[in-house]
Amino acid sequence: MALQHPKITRRDMLQAGGIGLMGLSLADVLAMRATATNQPGAHATGSLPRSVIYIFLSGGLAQHDSFDPKPDAPDNIRGEFAPIRTRIPGVLMSEHLPKLADRIDKWAMVRSLTHPSNDHSLGHHIMLTGRSQAPLGFNPSMPRPNDFPSIASMAGNLVPRRHGLPSASVVPFNYIHHSGRILPGQYAGELGHRHDPWLIQASHNCPGYGPCPDCFDHERRPDREHIGTPVFQPPVLRLPEGLDQTRMESRRGLLDLVQSQQRQLDSSAAALDLDQHRASAMTLITSSRMRSAFDLATESPGVLDAYGRNLFGYSCLLARRLVELGVGMIQVNLGRNETWDTHGNAFPHLKDRLLPPMDRCVSALLDDLEARGMLESTMIVMAGEFGRTPRVSHLPQYYALPGRDHWGAVQTVFFAGGGVRGGTVVGSSDRIGGYPATSPQTPENMAATIYETLGLPRSIMWRDVAQRPHHVYYADPIGGLMG
Numbered sequence: 001m002a003l004q005h006p007k008i009t010r011r012d013m014l015q016a017g018g019i020g021l022m023g024l025s026l027a028d029v030l031a032m033r034a035t036a037t038n039q040p041g042a043h044a045t046g047s048l049p050r051s052v053i054y055i056f057l058s059g060g061l062a063q064h065d066s067f068d069p070k071p072d073a074p075d076n077i078r079g080e081f082a083p084i085r086t087r088i089p090g091v092l093m094s095e096h097l098p099k100l101a102d103r104i105d106k107w108a109m110v111r112s113l114t115h116p117s118n119d120h121s122l123g124h125h126i127m128l129t130g131r132s133q134a135p136l137g138f139n140p141s142m143p144r145p146n147d148f149p150s151i152a153s154m155a156g157n158l159v160p161r162r163h164g165l166p167s168a169s170v171v172p173f174n175y176i177h178h179s180g181r182i183l184p185g186q187y188a189g190e191l192g193h194r195h196d197p198w199l200i201q202a203s204h205n206c207p208g209y210g211p212c213p214d215c216f217d218h219e220r221r222p223d224r225e226h227i228g229t230p231v232f233q234p235p236v237l238r239l240p241e242g243l244d245q246t247r248m249e250s251r252r253g254l255l256d257l258v259q260s261q262q263r264q265l266d267s268s269a270a271a272l273d274l275d276q277h278r279a280s281a282m283t284l285i286t287s288s289r290m291r292s293a294f295d296l297a298t299e300s301p302g303v304l305d306a307y308g309r310n311l312f313g314y315s316c317l318l319a320r321r322l323v324e325l326g327v328g329m330i331q332v333n334l335g336r337n338e339t340w341d342t343h344g345n346a347f348p349h350l351k352d353r354l355l356p357p358m359d360r361c362v363s364a365l366l367d368d369l370e371a372r373g374m375l376e377s378t379m380i381v382m383a384g385e386f387g388r389t390p391r392v393s394h395l396p397q398y399y400a401l402p403g404r405d406h407w408g409a410v411q412t413v414f415f416a417g418g419g420v421r422g423g424t425v426v427g428s429s430d431r432i433g434g435y436p437a438t439s440p441q442t443p444e445n446m447a448a449t450i451y452e453t454l455g456l457p458r459s460i461m462w463r464d465v466a467q468r469p470h471h472v473y474y475a476d477p478i479g480g481l482m483g
Helices: 021-033 098-102 120-129 151-158 245-265 269-286 288-294 301-307 311-325 346-371 443-453
Strands: 051-057 083-085 092-094 107-113 168-171 329-333 378-384 411-416 436-438 461-463 469-471
Touching (some): 051 151, 051 443, 098 346, 107 443, 120 151, 151 329, 151 461, 311 329
Parallel strands (some): 051 329
Antiparallel strands (some): 083 092, 107 411, 461 469
């Protein structure tokens, strides 16, 4: 259920006003693609679930050059960056993450997450679904119906809606590589495409890498420069011209009358489900709070400066606003085209283009959530599809400037809020950062941690399009992480 920009067609429904009677055509789109919560066994019990913001670093962040430096390793493993101390004795980080280092009492890290793939496509599928193996018929260039559901799709399917909104969303774009490859793992797969996460398309498909408009290219290709379109432009949610709130309420009343008659003839789950999607359509179009959430210009200049006036900052800021509205899970894609794929030119690009804006926006998100009293109820998770090799390498297309290659064997994953015990380090990598040395964790453990935070019981099941039941949990949540 993608809200597109900047060229909105009639199919998008939201800007131009082609919504028909009471937004029925939009509701039909929502009914096909939004999340649903009334499948057998697809519900959570107990208190209102917490929220999760899953920040994804497509391309794979180098653990040595960020959260797991190895200052005593040889030069060709240590890399070019110096480590800095944090408030936690003995815990070091990259010199280019000073803001997060200063806030380490608010967050934790798992330095020992491991899975078996060094492939971008399968790595995305693994880390976006929380399942370490490849599904039957896996296609690295295109999502398949047999793919495992993404964590966001699972949350959208199982977490109860709040305020009539979808339970999960993705910002500011989905992952379509400039080569045309559509990365698998980001959709609903076996759940059925109608359960794909709510995509808020807020950024043009710039061919560059990094926090647009400060774009770059790893291989210094001139055609990968910023193309001059708006950096960040969420959809404008407004009623069609000439259709005010009073007329909208009148049409709602007429629709309710028609629907009540229809329900007497058809009381099926599908009919009730469509009511829910129509309610979401109404909320999206008529809610002043929703319209305000997408208007980042209403934030103070100080807040915008704190997050960073770029694609990284705007995306994290929108995620905070969506949590405030009641969206249960937001996946923030921090960089397209495998931005963090630092095979070469790694150290100048990490130093100047990647680590500082990430350090800035994630630190601002921590501060903002804490100041608003939301950090305890909002978990932040940050990971990529894999880590990077211990050994620094040189590939000729990168003008002999060094980098690191793909490495699924170990990466560091960031956790904060939602009950996470700040200052905690779970697990460790070996002396060269190549493999877990203690407390190895898997994507299944990470996914279980997210699901438990969202309030999903460990006995819960989900059903595929053929109504076959499946487990949600495939491992225990990460031990020692929560306070």
